[in-house]
Amino acid sequence: MNKALTLLAAGVALAFASTAAQAGDTYNAVKKKGFVQCGINPGLPGFSLADSKGVWKGLDIDMCRAIAATVFGDASKFKVTPLTTQQRFTALQSGEVDVLTRNSTATIARDTTLGLMSTGTNYYDSQGVIVKKSLGVKSASELDGASVCVLQGTTTELNLADWFRSHKITYKPVVIETSEGGFRTFEAGRCDATTSDKSQLAALRASSSAPDDFVILPEDFSKEPLGPMVRQGDDEWFMVVRWTLNAMLEAEEYGITSKNVEQMLKSDNPNVQRILGVNGEMGKGLGVDNRWAYNIVKQVGNYGESFDRNVGKDSPLKLDRGLNAQWTKGGVMYAWPIR
Amino acid sequence: MAGQDLAPSPRATGARRARRWSWNDPTTRAIIYQVGLLLLVGLLIWYLAHNTLRNLAARNITTGFDFLQQRAGFSIGESAIEYSPTDSYGRAVLVGLLNTLMVSVVGIVAATVLGTLLGIGRLARNSLVSGLCGIYIEVMRNIPLLLQLYFWYALVTEVMPSARKAFSPLPSVFISNRGLRLPWLQGNAIEWMLGGLALAIAACLLLSHWSRRRQEASGRSFALLPACVALLLALPALGWWISGAGFVVDRPVLKGFNFQGGFTVTPEMFALLAGLVTYTAAYIAEVVRSGIQAVNKGQWEAAASIGLSRARVLRFVILPQTMRVVIPPMTSQYLNLVKNSSLAVAIGYPDIVAVTNTILNQTGQAIEGIAIIMAAYLVVSLSISLFMNWYNKRMALVER
Numbered sequence: 001m002n003k004a005l006t007l008l009a010a011g012v013a014l015a016f017a018s019t020a021a022q023a024g025d026t027y028n029a030v031k032k033k034g035f036v037q038c039g040i041n042p043g044l045p046g047f048s049l050a051d052s053k054g055v056w057k058g059l060d061i062d063m064c065r066a067i068a069a070t071v072f073g074d075a076s077k078f079k080v081t082p083l084t085t086q087q088r089f090t091a092l093q094s095g096e097v098d099v100l101t102r103n104s105t106a107t108i109a110r111d112t113t114l115g116l117m118s119t120g121t122n123y124y125d126s127q128g129v130i131v132k133k134s135l136g137v138k139s140a141s142e143l144d145g146a147s148v149c150v151l152q153g154t155t156t157e158l159n160l161a162d163w164f165r166s167h168k169i170t171y172k173p174v175v176i177e178t179s180e181g182g183f184r185t186f187e188a189g190r191c192d193a194t195t196s197d198k199s200q201l202a203a204l205r206a207s208s209s210a211p212d213d214f215v216i217l218p219e220d221f222s223k224e225p226l227g228p229m230v231r232q233g234d235d236e237w238f239m240v241v242r243w244t245l246n247a248m249l250e251a252e253e254y255g256i257t258s259k260n261v262e263q264m265l266k267s268d269n270p271n272v273q274r275i276l277g278v279n280g281e282m283g284k285g286l287g288v289d290n291r292w293a294y295n296i297v298k299q300v301g302n303y304g305e306s307f308d309r310n311v312g313k314d315s316p317l318k319l320d321r322g323l324n325a326q327w328t329k330g331g332v333m334y335a336w337p338i339r
Numbered sequence: 340m341a342g343q344d345l346a347p348s349p350r351a352t353g354a355r356r357a358r359r360w361s362w363n364d365p366t367t368r369a370i371i372y373q374v375g376l377l378l379l380v381g382l383l384i385w386y387l388a389h390n391t392l393r394n395l396a397a398r399n400i401t402t403g404f405d406f407l408q409q410r411a412g413f414s415i416g417e418s419a420i421e422y423s424p425t426d427s428y429g430r431a432v433l434v435g436l437l438n439t440l441m442v443s444v445v446g447i448v449a450a451t452v453l454g455t456l457l458g459i460g461r462l463a464r465n466s467l468v469s470g471l472c473g474i475y476i477e478v479m480r481n482i483p484l485l486l487q488l489y490f491w492y493a494l495v496t497e498v499m500p501s502a503r504k505a506f507s508p509l510p511s512v513f514i515s516n517r518g519l520r521l522p523w524l525q526g527n528a529i530e531w532m533l534g535g536l537a538l539a540i541a542a543c544l545l546l547s548h549w550s551r552r553r554q555e556a557s558g559r560s561f562a563l564l565p566a567c568v569a570l571l572l573a574l575p576a577l578g579w580w581i582s583g584a585g586f587v588v589d590r591p592v593l594k595g596f597n598f599q600g601g602f603t604v605t606p607e608m609f610a611l612l613a614g615l616v617t618y619t620a621a622y623i624a625e626v627v628r629s630g631i632q633a634v635n636k637g638q639w640e641a642a643a644s645i646g647l648s649r650a651r652v653l654r655f656v657i658l659p660q661t662m663r664v665v666i667p668p669m670t671s672q673y674l675n676l677v678k679n680s681s682l683a684v685a686i687g688y689p690d691i692v693a694v695t696n697t698i699l700n701q702t703g704q705a706i707e708g709i710a711i712i713m714a715a716y717l718v719v720s721l722s723i724s725l726f727m728n729w730y731n732k733r734m735a736l737v738e739r
Binding site: 085086089090110113114115145146154160162171174175176185188192232233 | 397412416424516517594701703
């Protein structure tokens, strides 16, 4: 019921809101209140999870910190609102949060009917299926008649139905509200398989008591470009979020890391100089400090550092860079140039 | 003209004929206050609706109920009617509503039976029985329902064996963490047998009415129970015979990942029903207990003095009088049960809230989605309330 209440509150907020959104509204409001309010996943290892001290960590949290670094020059000037899948879009629509950094898939329906705008992709994902090794299944096409645990109300539910129908096999969904709940139900044996974005499956497997008992099947059910979303109607704010992501990617491409950023200030590479604000007035157009990208890299790190620390080789998840590698290294991470 | 229309009928006002349009007339004042309040409320609603729509439009958010015709695209675990992902969102809502109604009806009947027994047990002279009933009531009433639902769900999914090691207490009956599988009937005889059953139930109701009349008139009692049992057995059997005995028993068999065929009670439905029934029964038990205690002690003594046994006193003298007291609080319990069924979302039973949440999340039409849920509960609750009020009036003591 708590969820319904939040939604109701958001509806009421829309009912009483007096003015329509105007250009610059969000951007000005963020500057005025002195922090960025990010809508995040309440608990997804590697992407956003509070540690034992209550500090939020993860790839999506780093995205939020980077936006704070862009706007205020201080990555700590952010606050988070944990949101379930049901709450997330309404919370953004009604202005409860300024930006959604919550592993949400960019789709045309969300951009065109929900009044939202995807700003870019900070993780290229795909939907997959995880099963117990003991089941002896090698491919999702062997799952005819299986019970599948699925998270409520995500694109996952649709992709699952589409994939099974196109392969002319049947399944019984068991729809669970939270991803941990779904995985626990699956672990207990209520479902033969559970489906979600592969990064989530890896995260859930890593946090289970016996990670080696599970196997993620090779099939990809869908494309899931996950990235930050903002409300429509504020181009300035949209650009701040989009270019924050680009700056993190550009920094990685040009080898600027949180460790060498001070030396890089003296680099004679014109690209590096533009990114770090030594040369040119790139920040001004965005309405932020010229050294915004420097602030991001110094305080948060470049995209690759954030990836390795949260979901990649230095994390318990140990996800491959795969599609998320730079375009120069066989991936599809291709930042628009800062020039 | 208007003045005449508003004026109370001559019968009500007695001698007074003309309306005095004066502020000192309390009736006039009341009318003015009420019209003013109505205007204010109307204005507020209009303002909220108008402003919401304007804000939604300004934020490029689609509004309206057109999405109900779109293809839903997601599956639903259990449904009383045919449903596939190619059906519309509207049909998905209907599936959810029927699931809610199913759980509510079964839950209300079961909770009433269990609650009444517990309430009577609470007052038993055997202190073991009354003590146990008391403990049950206190424990159930003091644990939040959500926790109880989690408990029942965990009991099925984590404690029960897997499908391949299913526990089989009777041939072709399987209990596993996939739920309870029972043999079921299949074939064209089913409709005939169901028709026979409906006919038998109707006949029993008529028969009981007639036997009561006869007993009141002549004092002769009629063996109602054996007659009804005979009817309930004979009429479906007759239907089966007429239709050419065309049915087979559909036995569940383990095939692939799970049992195929037969009738299933899923763990989600079981957990929800078990939780709702055991929880609400505790409250109903208290309602029944207080109702019984509200009947004057003299009624017990008077009935006992003509030599009736305690059980017969309870059945023929006390419970009929108890009904008058318990119907209003019982109505509240029924409404609570229906509304509490929305907690189904926590354990994955596809009730109307769960289904509409999914739709709301896919279409993003939060306001419409919540409106559908609210309207559904409002209609169901008001229907129950109306029925119970009608029943209450019928049962109420007619004083002359």
